[in-house]
Amino acid sequence: MNVTGGCHCGNIRFEAEVDPAAVSICHCTDCQRLSGSPYRASVRASADKVRFSGSEPAAYVKTADSGNRRVQAFCTLCGSPLYATSETDRSTLNLRLGAIDQRAALEPKRRIWRKSALPWSEDVTHIPAAERE
Template sequence: MHITGSCHCGAIRYEAEADPARTALCHCNDCQQLSGAPWRASVRVDAADFRVSGEPRVYVKAAESGTRRGQAFCGECGSGLYAFTVDDPQVYAVRLGGVDQRAALPPRSQIWCDAALPWASDISALPASPRQ
């Protein structure tokens, strides 16, 4: 499916061809810290099918595995955009928060479940409050 998206302020836009089956949640400690949430949702797209307009900033960190991961974000508003393996950028993990079609991309898998916060696996019992 064709996806489009942007950072919060609109300075960076992107588009890609994405397979919805490649949508996942990651529970690793890095994703928790970088997203400020208990997990990060993303869809993996091939580099050949991914186009970006604007100039994202990239923060590079070695993952627990030792792999150097680039975390692209907007230097203006700070929105996380995508991640990639620095030494072999063949696939981009596009963060669902900025994808215009995010409602059509429910996660199909989850990874690093051993790092998942114990309360984050089932939030269905929480009361739903009106917008505040």
């Protein structure tokens, strides 16, 4: 599936080819902290099928709970997370679903690091909702 996306301020844009079957939700504490939410959703893409325009994303390396060293890329102006990848093998990018324009069409297929899931985040259907506020 061809997708487009970018950061919140528009400083960075991208086009990519993603596999809709490779969408996941991660409940790890790093993803909670990095996203400012109970979990982070992402989709895998081959790095050679992602094209960035505008400014170059900034990045830093974080050792995850798994022990893997993960590169976290983001916009230097607005701080929007764009992707994560392995420090040693950057052939696959995990594009952040929130940065993708077509995110509504990319339904998660799996959840990982559920042991860190916030108990209330598993089902929010009972919480009163408003279409707009």
